[in-house]
Amino acid sequence: MKTATGCTVISHGTAILGTGAAPIPDATVIVRDGKIDYVGPTALAPLIDRSATTINARGGTIMPGLIEAHFHPTYFNVEALEDLDIKYPVEYVTLLAAANAKLALECGYTAARSGGSLFNVDVWLKKAIESDLIPGPRLAASGREICGVGGLMDWNPDYRKIGMDGLVLLINGADEARSAVRKLVKDGIEWVKTYPTGDAASPDVNDHHTLCMTFEEMHAVVATAHNHGLKVTGHCRATEGIKNALRAGYDTLEHGTFVDDEALDMILERNTPVIPALYFELASIERGPEFKLSSRVIDGHRETLEGGAESARRIFKAGGRIGLGGDYGFGWNPHGQYARELTFFVNYVGFTPMETLTCATKTGAEILGREHELGTLETGKLADVLVVEGDVLADISILEDRQRLIAVMQGGVVKAGQLVRPPTI
Numbered sequence: 152m153k154t155a156t157g158c159t160v161i162s163h164g165t166a167i168l169g170t171g172a173a174p175i176p177d178a179t180v181i182v183r184d185g186k187i188d189y190v191g192p193t194a195l196a197p198l199i200d201r202s203a204t205t206i207n208a209r210g211g212t213i214m215p216g217l218i219e220a221h222f223h224p225t226y227f228n229v230e231a232l233e234d235l236d237i238k239y240p241v242e243y244v245t246l247l248a249a250a251n252a253k254l255a256l257e258c259g260y261t262a263a264r265s266g267g268s269l270f271n272v273d274v275w276l277k278k279a280i281e282s283d284l285i286p287g288p289r290l291a292a293s294g295r296e297i298c299g300v301g302g303l304m305d306w307n308p309d310y311r312k313i314g315m316d317g318l319v320l321l322i323n324g325a326d327e328a329r330s331a332v333r334k335l336v337k338d339g340i341e342w343v344k345t346y347p348t349g350d351a352a353s354p355d356v357n358d359h360h361t362l363c364m365t366f367e368e369m370h371a372v373v374a375t376a377h378n379h380g381l382k383v384t385g386h387c388r389a390t391e392g393i394k395n396a397l398r399a400g401y402d403t404l405e406h407g408t409f410v411d412d413e414a415l416d417m418i419l420e421r422n423t424p425v426i427p428a429l430y431f432e433l434a435s436i437e438r439g440p441e442f443k444l445s446s447r448v449i450d451g452h453r454e455t456l457e458g459g460a461e462s463a464r465r466i467f468k469a470g471g472r473i474g475l476g477g478d479y480g481f482g483w484n485p486h487g488q489y490a491r492e493l494t495f496f497v498n499y500v501g502f503t504p505m506e507t508l509t510c511a512t513k514t515g516a517e518i519l520g521r522e523h524e525l526g527t528l529e530t531g532k533l534a535d536v537l538v539v540e541g542d543v544l545a546d547i548s549i550l551e552d553r554q555r556l557i558a559v560m561q562g563g564v565v566k567a568g569q570l571v572r573p574p575t576i
């Protein structure tokens with residue numbers, strides 16, 4: 152991805168650094184050749200030459216770009232699990248994924264980690280974004296997911312003779328787990344996404360207390376992935392699935408719903424980031440009836456919402472790391488609403504706005520393994536910066552409204568926001 156050349160000065164906004172440090176009132180951020188050159192009080196800012204581009208933050212907020220830590224570019228606001236794999240051909244899903252990536256950037260998300268994708272769409276999406284062919288967040292790709300045969304992601308009955316090939320590699324035993332990871336190595340992914348447990352979405356045979364992979368399979372995934380320099384994450388709701396993942400050496404946990412004392416200790420000991428993805432649960436409860444989700448499914452989501460919120464609170468209070476993001480791309484939780492996760496964490500989980508923003512920026516960059524170049528406003532880092540109309544610390548829900556983004560900047564280049572109107576659909 153190209154970075155800007157020359158100098159841009161953003162001034163007269165409150166700077167939120169993303170480090171958790173106190174905000175800087177009337178701050179200036181100077182961007183030189185795509186990197187942050189100065190962050191601090193406007194009164195102390197160095198003099199810059201007249202050729203610099205200036206952006207007046209107008210009493211608003213200057214902050215790091217948001218990082219969506221569990222992004223499904225190929226989920227096109229589907230209404231049923233079955234829509235995820237066979238509703239449209241992969242050619243069309245690829246175009247939809249490109250539109251979702253553009254939308255995410257327009258919403259202020261300058262980086263994202265894929266939580267799984269149809270075929271290798273996210274691998275090539277990433278390539279197109281990195282080559283500046285299409286706009287989108289800096290992406291970490293996952294490609295197809297791995298799940299045990301008969302598990303949550305194995306829903307096509309055998310008589311259909313179509314398997315789950317486009318979306319999931321189904322495995323039985325450690326050998327097949329290794330083989331699946333090796334396929335993904337060739338595909339060019341960075342994260343292996345697995346399904347250690349079920350979900351409220353599948354109450355009959357794979358609910359949120361069900362295990363969908365064995366420890367041996369999970370351990371084989373991690374050993375093979377780590378050997379090739381890949382990281383591993385997994386959809387972990389049931390307590391035993393969470394512990395299996397931690398013992399197997401998972402790099403992050405998605406959801407981490409039912410964390411007991413022992414699991415909490417293990418998370419803290421390993422400093423494993425957890426991405427709860429909670430607004431999805433609330434959306435499933437509130438809008439489920441409209442989308443004809445059964446009452447059993449909705450009741451299950453109530454349970455995973457309560458369990459997930461409590462676990463997130465406990466992990467964070469005990470000093471653990473929480474990443475924000477989560478499963479946007481269902482009809483009841485569509486793309487474009489990513490920042491609802493942040494508002495939810497403030498209003499419902501009880502994080503402060505500053506804590507929430509740190510999770511959504513700095514911790515996101517740590518999850519991506521790019522904390523040396525992204526996630527905070529610090530000298531020397533890439534200028535992935537948001538300029539926002541209004542005081543985000545006073546009302547974090549401002550971030551839900553992309554019309555209030557003055558500038559969304561990647562590497563110092565303004566890619567979206569009021570400064571590049573008109574926005575698309």
Ligand SMILES: [Zn+2]
Binds near residue numbers: 221223477478
């Ligand atoms: Zn997901």
